[in-house]
Amino acid sequence: MRTAIVFLAVATLAGCAGIQSPLSPAGDQAAALHSLFTLMMIVCGAVYLIVLLGIVWSVLRSGTQRRFDSASGGERRLDRGLYVAASAIVIGLTVLIVGSFIADRALVAAREDDAVIVRITGHQWWWRIEYRDPASGRWIETANELHLPLARTTRVQLASADVIHSFWVPNVAGKIDMIPGRRNVVHLTPRRLGWFRGQCTEFCGAQHAHMAFDVKVDGQAAFDSWLARQGSARAPRRQSGRGASVFVQVCGSCHRVRGTEARGRAGPDLTHFASRRSIAAGTLPMSRGGIQGWLAQPQALKPGTSMPTVPLEPADADAVATYLETLR
Ligand code: HEC
Ligand SMILES: [Cu+2]
Incomplete structure (x- = not known):
């Protein structure tokens, strides 16, 4: 039983950390939103708990309770209950509104002068x-x-x-x-x-x-x-190999490599492509294999992408992949 609980906790809480999680804030704006989220969890959790306790209390009581013999006494108790519930709602909502206001202010408070x-x-x-x-x-x-x-x-x-x-x-x-x-x-x-x-x-x-x-x-x-x-262009004299010339001819209408004849704008700028960590918007890790795979099969790896599968002789494909690796 204990193992099961630990396993469940690890399995669910593991999603809270990591490089793509709003529950692990690493910036001012995410921190403000995280505080608001925590506040909402506390307020709504408290309301949930109060309602549950109320239900349990009334279920337990109903067995032992005599019917209201004096109508006025029962009504008074009902009134008190409604009053408590209404105040809890007003207080809870007020806390949430104030919290949301403070979080919103934090989101627009960033300094723009040296942004x-x-x-x-x-x-x-x-x-x-x-x-x-x-x-x-x-x-x-x-x-x-x-x-x-x-x-x-x-x-x-x-x-x-x-x-x-x-x-x-x-x-x-x-x-x-x-x-x-x-x-x-x-x-x-x-x-x-x-x-x-x-x-x-x-x-x-x-x-x-x-x-x-x-x-x-x-x-x-x-x-x-x-x-x-990133702002620097390629030195033209280093763009003379076979890979470079195939690239300019076949790929240059869609991709730009600054400093060369490749001036296309339909696809990503590749001037410093190999300095990136992944290929095609996080689809593949940056590696020789990743580059070759992408050139050979873009439509299989990302079906429907605007990058066509360009038929190249194996030697040319190899030369282009080598060329892309030099674009650091
Ligand atoms: C018709 C236009 C077109 C042609 C021709 C084309 N591409 Fe692309 N390419 C694209 C588009 C659009 C993308 C973005 C695809 C995506 O991520 O969905 C892309 C993505 C890429 C990427 C990934 C870029 C990145 O930032 O991760 C590389 C590398 C690439 N192309 C290389 C080539 C090479 C080499 C050729 C020539 C053999 C070529 N492309 C031909 C349009 C083109
Ligand atoms: Cu999108």
């Missing part, structure tokens, strides 16, 4: 991510991996290129929809270093579940050097 500015566009089924370079003001494009500096606010502007998506990094902040033709904004102020996972949370088509992204929270210096690297 990192990011634009994220949802596509079926991947994320276009653009950082505004603080020095030059131009936009630095990447995809499917979000980096955030620790203890600083990032202001994320959300848009959609097709249908409604929803942006959620549960450990750091609440979710918010990405609606075509609208600009929603969410603030992320992370307080813990490390990797987290974000996920689209609005059903957006067959591969909705394969629309995830990795999130890395770094110290300021590490973040700055990551961003500087």
Whole structure:
């Protein structure tokens, strides 16, 4: 019996920790929502308990109780019960309203003056991510991996290129929809270093579940050097091998590698593709095998994706995979 209870507790509570959980807050916005959630659990749990006790009490009492012989005495007791119940409801709801107000204030309290500015566009089924370079003001494009500096606010502007998506990094902040033709904004102020996972949370088509992204929270210096690297283009003289030329010819109409002739915009920017942790919005881990698998069978791994299966000679496929690995 004891083992069964321990097993059940471990099986259910294990979902509370981890890299994709609002119950393990690692940012200011998630912490505010977590406090509100805890408050709701306590208030609603108390109400639930009181109701249960009331039922048990009345069931136990009904056997021994004589019928109300004096009508006025019974009514008075009933009145008292109603009065207690009504006060409990008013007090409980007031506590929840105040708690919700405080949590809402915390969500809009983020400091914007030195915020990192990011634009994220949802596509079926991947994320276009653009950082505004603080020095030059131009936009630095990447995809499917979000980096955030620790203890600083990032202001994320959300848009959609097709249908409604929803942006959620549960450990750091609440979710918010990405609606075509609208600009929603969410603030992320992370307080813990490390990797987290974000996920689209609005059903957006067959591969909705394969629309995830990795999130890395770094110290300021590490973040700055990551961003500087993402902003750099490839050196043209190093783009001369067979893989590079096949890539430009066959893939360059949809993918961009800055510094080369590949200038397509239909798919993710691949300038620093190999620096990412996963492939195709969290579908495969980044590895030689993952890259080859994706090139050979995108439609089998992510049926319906806008990336077509491109027929390549084995030697060419190999050369392109090697080329992609150099895009760090
Ligand atoms: C018709 C446009 C198109 C062509 C042609 C195309 N791709 Fe793609 N590619 C896409 C789209 C769209 C995605 C995003 C798919 C998804 O995640 O659902 C993608 C995703 C990828 C990814 C994963 C990117 C990431 O951020 O994880 C790689 C790598 C890739 N393509 C490589 C190639 C290579 C190499 C070729 C040429 C052999 C090629 N693609 C040809 C449209 C295209
Ligand atoms: Cu989506």
